[in-house]
Amino acid sequence: MTGKQLADELSRSRLEDGAEVDPVLHEGKRGKIVSPKKKRTISSEKILEVDDLHVTFSTYGGTVQAVRGVTFDLYKGETLAIVGESGCGKSVTSNAIMGLVEQPPGKISSKGVHFKSRNLAKLSKKEMRKIQGVDISMIFQDPMTALNPTLTIGEQLMEGVKQHKNLSSAEAKKRAIEMLSLVGIPNPDERLKQYPHQFSGGMRQRIVIAIALICEPELLIADEPTTALDVTIQAQILELFEEIQSKTGVSIILITHDLGVVAKIADRIAVMYAGKIIETGNKREIFYTPQHPYTQGLLSSVPRLDLTGGELKPIDGTPPDLFSPPSGCPFAARCPFAMEVCREVYPATTEKSDTHRVDCWLQDSRAQKLIEEGAFAR
Amino acid sequence: MAMYIFKRFWMMLATIFIIATLTFFLMHAVPGSPLEAERTTNETIQANLEKFYKLDQPLHIQYFDYMKSIATFDFGPSIKDPNRTVNELLERGFPISFELGIITILVAVISGILLGTLAALRHNKMIDYAAMAFAVIGISIPNFVLATLLIQQLAVTWGIFPPATWKSPMHMVLPVLALATGPMAIIARLTRSSMLEVLTQDYIKMARAKGIKPIRIVLRHALRNALMPVVTIMGTLLAGILTGTFVIEKIFAIPGMGKYFVDSINNRDYPVIMGTTVFYSAFLIFMLFLVDIVYGLLDPRIKLHKKEGDV
16 A cells, blocks of 8 residues: 555544544544543754764674664654664664663764753763753663662662752652652552562553653653553553653653554654664654655554455565665665665655655655656556 | 571471481491590400490480480580580580681672672673683682692791681681682672673663662662572582581691591591581571571562462
8 A cells, every 4th residue: 555545544534533533543442532632832942953873883793883874853842753673773773862872882973962952972971970860761661671670669769869869868759759659650658668570560661651750851762661561551651651741741752663652642753764764754744645665664564453454564575784784775675666776875865844854766856757657656 | 587487497407307317327337436446455345435335225226315415415525535525626616617617708708799790890801801710710729729829828938927727817817718719719700790691681771871870880780689699609608618617627727626527537436426517517507598588688579488388
């Protein structure tokens, strides 16, 4: 199915559901369509500007170019989803922003990673520690391993605020109890004294979120926060994200490969492939009018309840080897529309709208002419 | 917890009972007797002596007498040295052996953990290689060889430390060094490998993402988890140190329990063998019990007070 057909399909379901409801959010709980999202204000102030970020790792087998020039901005109060398949560099991107890439074996270079006008790339480890957990927090994928099994929940919650905000134990405890209530843990007072193994997976993820939020960060990087959870818990955690964002106005970078999650909470989407962002746009642009063949392939490989008949269409082939990435478009080898030029030269970025950008030769005016002539008709 | 200690107490008693029984029968299975001497004794005297020490009684009677002596913790006089009771020997020897053992354990544990942690934090750097080379040497050289080398170099050639006896802290350095090096090397290697593993865990990454100071990450987040395997092998190491004291006490002429223990076996001095064996095993069992308690303190997931299915 092409992006056009998908968009038509989606707009049809929108007409049936009523204008206020986002038709993409079809995962609805208890059979009904998810309620319209609370109005949030996304300001025009940029909180994070990543410019041409490269990350490489030296290994015995050679140098892996995990991230190959990633550029994106994040606005205050916005949720940006970075999607892509395993190994495309999305986690490495977030670790690099967060200062969690060990150097060596890692190597980071960029034209700047600006967080509120401070260049994170230039900070020393010590200066970075004053930002980690305070201004930028991170939520990890697996709540079963992200909490230290030998320390109480209370200690893991409080150590950050105690160190960064110089709170007394009593103040820190008060704050910790507030946070546990915010993330919906009953009896926070009692629960503080317990150890991680005394909580279920969903509860632990709530605690991880509470730990990330306790110093009131302005940016939250969530690295596959729902992947390790079962589906019912996933929905609860996503709702918690939305609730927290509307309460605190925190900006979120959501790393995921789950398009259902993206559809639920993202404002803007960046699609990553082989260490590059190949398409960005707001949610509607990406879901209704995907321009890059990879994005289209990604969308048509997602199972949908509302489209009967037809099979899932996986994308044939595998991503390129990042030890020696191709000089042209990395998707060319798997792309049904690939042209000679795609294999040789990486395409320039085309701006489809203020928010929608895509790196693809099909956007070139010469290719557009061919499309009109029907060269790519299938 | 009280329930656990109560249960463990009875299990410890049962273990001691089994050890005592085994020792008794093994001891009597070994040819020879405490009254055998180089010169031939008059038969009547021999018979009288055997009667006095009740060695003429059937084995099971001797066994019950012996069990009674353990229960009352009164092992009677030594056969070779009738002026002293076994209890006196234990009272005199134990404090010295205990001192040697405890100092050795402390030195081995503290320096082993320190060395292992440093090696892990400087993984594949100079300190790591040096520490591990040292550890391999420490594991490979038996303590009695090390002891003689230390005496030769540090005491005889350089004269820094006294070569033998147990009188002042200076006297303690060489025996403790000889005895502690092996266990320390084992602990260092184990700490290093488990520390390296712990440092790659998600919760360490998460602590770093929280901006926690590195020193706190190591001490509070990593070390406690990394010490689990170390605590697990502490039981075996304790047994090793305990048996090591026999040899080391002999080499350094330290008047501890080890001397009596070894002598008593050579002499078939039944009461002393029984007394020292039971005492040693009781002590070791108690230390193992302490190790289990420490294990529970380190890892909250291990519940000692679980009602069913515990150890």
